[in-house]
Amino acid sequence: MADIVIILVILSATLVTIFAQNGTDVKDLLTKLFSTDGYNKKIRPIQNQSLSVSISTDLIMNTIIEFDEQNEALKTAGYLYLYWTDEYLSWTPSDYGDVYQLFVPQDDIWKPDISLANTYTSFTGLGSSFLNVRLYYDGTVLWKPYQVLESTCSVVITNFPFDTQSCDLKFTAWSYAKEEVELNLGANGIYFKDLAPNNQWDIVNSASNEINSDESAVTFTLKLKRKPGFYILNIVAPVVLLSLLNAFTFVLPVASGERAGYSVTVFLSLAVFLTIVASEMPKNSEHTSIFSVYLMTMTTCSTLIVMLTLVEVRLSIRTIPDQPINKFFQLLYKLAMVLRCEGCKTREKVVPKQENNEMSNDEPEADKVVNEFTTNWPDLVDALDFLLFWGFVTVTFIVTMTCMLAAWSAGQE
Structure with a gap:
C-alpha cells in the first residue's frame, strides 16, 4: 500500500509539472534568451572572458565495430557526455510557468569545437545538425553527440593470436587553448553500461586522463584482448x-x-x-x-x-x-x-674355422x-x-x- 502511495505522489508531481508548462511559456522563454537578450553563439559563454570555460567529459562506449590490424585503425561507436555552464542561458523558472529545461538545436548555441584528434579517415566535428542540446535553468548545458569514431591505433602483433592491444581516443577542443576552454574528465571517464559485445575483441580494461599541457584535450584508452578461437x-x-x-x-x-x-x-x-x-x-x-x-x-x-x-x-x-x-x-x-x-x-x-683346423702361421691373430x-x-x-x-x-x-x-x-x- 505504501509503495502505491509513493508512486501516486510521484505521478502527481510529474503531471503538475507537465500541465504547469505550456507552449506559450516555452516560446516566451526562447524569445527572451535568443532575441531579447541577444544571445550570440560566437561568444564564449562566460561573463569574464579572461577565464576558461570548464567542460566535463565522459565517453559512453556502445560497441567496437571493427579493428583493422592491417591498416592499424579502430572503428567504434559511442557518444561523449559533455556538460558545461553557459552564463548567458539562465532564467528563473517561476517567471515562465516553471519551465526548468529546454531543448534547442546544437547549432543554435555556443559549443566547443571538439573533435577526434587521432582520426583515421576525415577530421570532422562532433554531432549533427539534427541533434539537440538540453538547457537547464541555471545555465547548465548537456550535449551528447553520437558518433562513429575511426581512430588510429598502433598494433603490437608479437603475441598473435593471443595479443592484447591498447588504443587511444584523443578528443581536443581544436581552436581553443587550455586558458580558454578546459576539458576535464567526468565522474567515471568511460561507461560500458550499454556496450554490445564484439565477436573478435573483448574490452578488458580502460583508462582516461587529461592532457597536462597547453593543449585542451582528454584521452580515453581502451585495452582490447583478441578472442583467439x-x-x-x-x-x-x-x-x-x-x-x-x-x-x-x-x-x-x-x-x-x-x-x-x-x-x-x-x-x-x-x-x-x-x-x-x-x-x-x-x-x-x-x-x-x-x-x-x-x-x-x-x-x-x-x-x-x-x-x-x-x-x-x-x-x-x-x-x-x-x-x-x-x-x-x-x-x-x-x-x-x-x-x-x-x-x-x-x-x-665370424670367419668359420677351416675343416682341417689348420691355420697358417703367417696369418695375423686378428684374422681369426x-x-x-x-x-x-x-x-x-x-x-x-x-x-x-x-x-x-x-x-x-x-x-x-x-x-x-x-x-x-x-x-x-
Missing part, C-alpha cells in the same frame, strides 16, 4: 599439424617413389599459410609475431627435409662394391642401432675373428630415416611448445 581452429592448429606431417616424410619408404612429392607438398602448404598470416598482419617492421617466427622456422625445417629426402633417394641407389660406406655413415648407423635397442651391438661376422661392417646402403637409409624422424619430431615439439607458450603467457599479462 577462430585463429586457433583455422590457422594455428593446421600449421601445427602440417609441421608434424613434416617429420612423417621419413616414415614413407624411399622405394615407394612418393617421398619427394610428399615433402614438397607439405612445404608448399606451409608456404600458403605463411602468406595467409602475413596478410593478417600490419605491414611494418617494428614488431614481429612469434607465430610468424614459428611458421618460418617450420618452413625452414620443411626445406631441410626436402633436401635430406633427395639426398636419401640418391644414397638408396648406391651399391657397396662401387661406393663403400664411409666412417661417418657407419657412425650414424651404429647410433640408430643403439637407439632402437639399447645394448644392441653391430653385427659381427674379423669384425666387419656388413650393412648395405638401403639398410643405412632406413637407419637414417629413424634418426631423422625422431630428430624432427623432437625439434617440432620443442619449437611448438616454446613459441605457443611464450605467446599465450605474454598475452595473459
Whole structure:
C-alpha cells in the first residue's frame, strides 16, 4: 500500500509539472534568451572572458565495430557526455510557468569545437545538425553527440593470436587553448553500461586522463584482448599439424617413389599459410609475431627435409662394391642401432674355422675373428630415416611448445 502511495505522489508531481508548462511559456522563454537578450553563439559563454570555460567529459562506449590490424585503425561507436555552464542561458523558472529545461538545436548555441584528434579517415566535428542540446535553468548545458569514431591505433602483433592491444581516443577542443576552454574528465571517464559485445575483441580494461599541457584535450584508452578461437581452429592448429606431417616424410619408404612429392607438398602448404598470416598482419617492421617466427622456422625445417629426402633417394641407389660406406655413415648407423635397442651391438661376422683346423702361421691373430661392417646402403637409409624422424619430431615439439607458450603467457599479462 505504501509503495502505491509513493508512486501516486510521484505521478502527481510529474503531471503538475507537465500541465504547469505550456507552449506559450516555452516560446516566451526562447524569445527572451535568443532575441531579447541577444544571445550570440560566437561568444564564449562566460561573463569574464579572461577565464576558461570548464567542460566535463565522459565517453559512453556502445560497441567496437571493427579493428583493422592491417591498416592499424579502430572503428567504434559511442557518444561523449559533455556538460558545461553557459552564463548567458539562465532564467528563473517561476517567471515562465516553471519551465526548468529546454531543448534547442546544437547549432543554435555556443559549443566547443571538439573533435577526434587521432582520426583515421576525415577530421570532422562532433554531432549533427539534427541533434539537440538540453538547457537547464541555471545555465547548465548537456550535449551528447553520437558518433562513429575511426581512430588510429598502433598494433603490437608479437603475441598473435593471443595479443592484447591498447588504443587511444584523443578528443581536443581544436581552436581553443587550455586558458580558454578546459576539458576535464567526468565522474567515471568511460561507461560500458550499454556496450554490445564484439565477436573478435573483448574490452578488458580502460583508462582516461587529461592532457597536462597547453593543449585542451582528454584521452580515453581502451585495452582490447583478441578472442583467439577462430585463429586457433583455422590457422594455428593446421600449421601445427602440417609441421608434424613434416617429420612423417621419413616414415614413407624411399622405394615407394612418393617421398619427394610428399615433402614438397607439405612445404608448399606451409608456404600458403605463411602468406595467409602475413596478410593478417600490419605491414611494418617494428614488431614481429612469434607465430610468424614459428611458421618460418617450420618452413625452414620443411626445406631441410626436402633436401635430406633427395639426398636419401640418391644414397638408396648406391651399391657397396662401387661406393663403400664411409666412417661417418657407419657412425650414424651404429647410433640408430643403439637407439632402437639399447645394448644392441653391430653385427659381427665370424670367419668359420677351416675343416682341417689348420691355420697358417703367417696369418695375423686378428684374422681369426674379423669384425666387419656388413650393412648395405638401403639398410643405412632406413637407419637414417629413424634418426631423422625422431630428430624432427623432437625439434617440432620443442619449437611448438616454446613459441605457443611464450605467446599465450605474454598475452595473459
